Amino acid sequence: MRRRSAWRSSARVALAAAALLACAGAPRLRDPAKSGVWGYLRLVPHEGVRAQDIAGATGGYGDRRYADAPLVDYSKPGFAVVYLDGEAVDGPPVALALRAGAAGLRFEPDTGAVAAGGRVVVENRSGAARVVSCPAAGVLRRVEDGASLAFQAGRAGELEVFAPDDPRARARVFAAPGPFAAVDEAGRYALLDVEPGARRLHAWHSRLPPAARAVELAPGTVTRVDLELGVGHAGGEGGDAR
CATH class of the missing domain: 2.60.40.420 (Cupredoxins -  blue copper proteins)
Known part of the structure; x- marks a missing residue:
């Protein structure tokens, strides 16, 4: 009985910790009348190129025209900025x-x-x-x-x-025309306390084509939007509004 009780107690602690981590993912607004958007930016290799083959690789591309250009490490976001349009900051x-x-x-x-x-x-x-x-x-x-x-x-x-x-x-240096955030090493970004409404969310990277998508930001909520960037690829996935 003691073993079962201890196991149940450990399970409850683990579930509580998991719940706390899940809640900690979504940032909070300071102004409940405003809105926000957060998520992760992921780099997508060109078709036929695997990210694990490039990660940590040295040297340049096989094409002589780009011999001096370092390879893009798709496992890391590098210098990238996510921003919203339509609002000076x-x-x-x-x-x-x-x-x-x-x-x-x-x-x-x-x-x-x-x-x-x-x-x-x-x-x-x-x-x-x-x-x-x-x-x-x-x-x-x-x-x-x-x-x-x-x-x-x-x-x-x-x-x-x-x-x-x-x-x-x-x-x-990237100059953003609206509220912006540079992504961190994990690719995470957060734009908080911005004006609600229909907006366009943009992702810019120093080595890859930019991308944009329409988002609807409701007052008092922080919406998760994950983005992807790559040559010949631009997209994102909407998530839960929290």
Whole structure:
């Protein structure tokens, strides 16, 4: 009897823990009059390519035209942004630092997301004066060591930031035209306390074609929408509204 009682108690604890984990998946709104959407972004390999064959692989593609392009690791989302259209947002600037090392110049971090119209700030910590360029923003300026350069991401889309002294030193910034979130290492994103209604949810990736789908966001609910990105593939799966 004691063994059965202990087993039942353990089973109840396990079920309770599973229920808590399931509930913890859906984020909560701060404003009950607003809405939200969350989910996971998954990368889908091109037909005939298996994700497990690419994960952890080194080198480039077999086609000589893309010999210098690193393989896309479909097991990881990498730098990707999910955003909604139709609502202007404010947000903090993207902060980049230009540093020098044994391998040359580099930006840290080398990716970032900002609201369209927001600021990009580049601080030169390389130990010498450097030229910083962002063609999409019309920026080409010499920045002294220890000084910073700030410019506006005036339009939505991708901006590349360069240090012409070293062709390998570059950073990618995505300027979103609406509420946005960069996905985490697991591919998870969450957009909370946004205006309810019929919206379009977009997914952008630095190496893959973008995708979009229509969503209906109800007041007081957080809807799960899982998205997929890949060459020749764009889609998503709607989930429960919570």
